[in-house]
Amino acid sequence: MREAISIMAFGKASTAGEVEGAGSGSALSTRDLSLEVSGRRLIDKLTLSLPPTSITIVMGPNGAGKSQFLRLLHGLAVPTSGTVFCCGTPLSERHRARQAMVFQKPVLLRRSVAANIDYALAVNGRRSRRRRELLLEAIGFTDKASQPARLLSGGEQQRLALARALATEPDTLFLDEPTASLDPASAQTIEHIVRDVSAQGTKIVFVTHDIGQAKRLAGDVVFLHRGKLAEHSPAPRFFARPRSEAARAFLAGQIVI
Numbered sequence: 001m002r003e004a005i006s007i008m009a010f011g012k013a014s015t016a017g018e019v020e021g022a023g024s025g026s027a028l029s030t031r032d033l034s035l036e037v038s039g040r041r042l043i044d045k046l047t048l049s050l051p052p053t054s055i056t057i058v059m060g061p062n063g064a065g066k067s068q069f070l071r072l073l074h075g076l077a078v079p080t081s082g083t084v085f086c087c088g089t090p091l092s093e094r095h096r097a098r099q100a101m102v103f104q105k106p107v108l109l110r111r112s113v114a115a116n117i118d119y120a121l122a123v124n125g126r127r128s129r130r131r132r133e134l135l136l137e138a139i140g141f142t143d144k145a146s147q148p149a150r151l152l153s154g155g156e157q158q159r160l161a162l163a164r165a166l167a168t169e170p171d172t173l174f175l176d177e178p179t180a181s182l183d184p185a186s187a188q189t190i191e192h193i194v195r196d197v198s199a200q201g202t203k204i205v206f207v208t209h210d211i212g213q214a215k216r217l218a219g220d221v222v223f224l225h226r227g228k229l230a231e232h233s234p235a236p237r238f239f240a241r242p243r244s245e246a247a248r249a250f251l252a253g254q255i256v257i
């Protein structure tokens with residue numbers, strides 16, 4: 001797996017940033033970011049700055065707006081008002097081309113597993129049999145190359161979606177509950193991959209409901225509640241002394257919808 005990740009040659013120095021003080025690399029920030037759909041405000045005036053590297057975990061109860069937040073950061077949804085910035089300038093197609101996202105419900109090509117990876121490698125001009133093999137190996141799919149992607153189980157589809165995202169060698173990788181359908185061993189494999197990719201300088205924004213996983217991975221935690229930013233804290237502080245009432249209730253296993 002180590003070799004598989006190293007072929008991606010991200011080549012970016014790892015400069016773990018602080019929550020405050022982001023501003024280089026693929027740093028993302030938002031100002032007064034809002035999204036309204038059918039008269040309902042799904043994201044409400046989010047202003048925050050994510051560290052340029054390290055892993056940002058996004059948490060919050062069902063319906064809090066986590067997936068919509070990721071869609072906005074990735075430019076898939078157009079804000080009703082406010083702005084997403086990447087490296088200090090408004091998010092552009094150039095930035096978007098350097099981002100990848102693994103969706104909560106993976107979207108795969110109706111082709112073989114190998115063809116799904118080949119397609120992503122080709123988009124990046126890096127198609128090669130060796131790279132495909134290493135990516136398949138990283139997700140434990142060496143024996144599934146010729147299988148139709150649509151016949152994979154839900155968890156297997158999530159793993160393939162991650163390999164495909166990695167094939168594009170993104171500066172920023174958005175992961176929306178990428179291990180939600182995975183068995184513990186597969187989830188652990190994904191966590192290893194995510195850590196490796198992060199250590200090589202890729203910014204990771206990772207949505208999870210799994211508090212143990214969040215503790216293992218997080219550099220900082222963004223906690224959303226009813227579309228609002230309840231809290232954005234360095235991970236040790238978030239888990240030891242959450243500042244917001246919503247985060248305290250969430251961590252205590254109480255419903256905060």
Ligand SMILES: Nc1ncnc2c1ncn2[C@@H]1O[C@H](COP(=O)(O)OP(=O)(O)OP(=O)(O)O)[C@@H](O)[C@H]1O
Nearest residue numbers: 037038040042060061062063064065066067068069
């Ligand atoms: N197209 C839409 N039109 C109207 N409301 C929407 C639309 N898409 C999402 N929503 C609503 O926006 C809210 C936030 O949705 P979102 O998918 O971002 O939640 P989430 O935090 O990712 O939840 P989960 O943990 O269940 O994945 C939800 O209440 C959802 O019903």
Ligand SMILES: [Mg+2]
Nearest residue numbers: 066067104176
């Ligand atoms: Mg979601």
